[in-house]
Amino acid sequence: MPDPSSKPYRVGRSKTGLGLFATEPIKKGTKIIRYFGPMLDCNKKKDDAVENKYLFQISKRWTVDGSVRKNIARYINHSCKPNAESDVSVRKRKIMIRAIKNIEPGEEINYDYGTEYFKEYLKPIGCKCDACEKKRLKKAAEARAEKKQDKQKAKGKADKSKDKEAAKSKAKAGKPKAEKVKADKVKSSKADMKSAKAKSAKAGAKASKAKASKTQPKSAKPKSGKAAA
Numbered sequence: 001m002p003d004p005s006s007k008p009y010r011v012g013r014s015k016t017g018l019g020l021f022a023t024e025p026i027k028k029g030t031k032i033i034r035y036f037g038p039m040l041d042c043n044k045k046k047d048d049a050v051e052n053k054y055l056f057q058i059s060k061r062w063t064v065d066g067s068v069r070k071n072i073a074r075y076i077n078h079s080c081k082p083n084a085e086s087d088v089s090v091r092k093r094k095i096m097i098r099a100i101k102n103i104e105p106g107e108e109i110n111y112d113y114g115t116e117y118f119k120e121y122l123k124p125i126g127c128k129c130d131a132c133e134k135k136r137l138k139k140a141a142e143a144r145a146e147k148k149q150d151k152q153k154a155k156g157k158a159d160k161s162k163d164k165e166a167a168k169s170k171a172k173a174g175k176p177k178a179e180k181v182k183a184d185k186v187k188s189s190k191a192d193m194k195s196a197k198a199k200s201a202k203a204g205a206k207a208s209k210a211k212a213s214k215t216q217p218k219s220a221k222p223k224s225g226k227a228a229a
């Protein structure tokens with residue numbers, strides 16, 4: 001048995017202030033730390049009036065006030081993709097934080113605070129957990145990449161003078177930016193797209209969509225026929 005006084009975690013700086021970090025490998029399923037504090041009975045007016053960010057509701061009646069200094073578990077931050085969970089025993093009125101993944105030394109320990117907390121405290125300011133941060137970065141990168149692609153497409157289109165080329169790739173992309181390059185061509189290609197869409201809706205296949213945009217005149221409705229001419 002390891003020395004029970006040596007804890008596998010420490011309080012340290014995290015992105016959002018302080019957090020709890022593993023100092024030793026923590027195996028999946030291991031109890032890490034108990035979340036504790038005075039028990040509040042919501043049937044008592046005085047208890048029910050307590051308000052702070054560290055309240056942990058155990059049941060309809062009982063809530064743990066985790067704001068006490070000794071409750072080191074209060075340093076554990078929220079994550080939408082956590083490596084631990086809060087394991088609540090309603091009967092014993094106990095909250096145990098347990099690893100749900102193998103946690104490496106240096107890794108921050110976190111658990112999901114639950115939808116209520118998320119809605120009240122995290123959503124308004126934007127969740128700063130790794131999972132959400134990654135999502136944001138990915139979205140931003142994708143938006144940048146798309147912008148770049150659009151620019152390149154627009155450039156490439158300007159170089160090509162063949163109508164067919166323009167119409168073909170336009171039917172595929174149809175991005176508004178590219179439309180500025182050749183306004184008159186866009187009209188016809190838009191019509192192509194419409195007819196292509198209509199046809200593919202019937203056929204329901206990608207291949208037929210590509211075909212349709214090439215052989216559009218057949219399926220062109222009177223409306224789009226005007227634009228194409």
Ligand SMILES: [Zn+2]
Nearest residue numbers: 080127129132
């Ligand atoms: Zn998050």
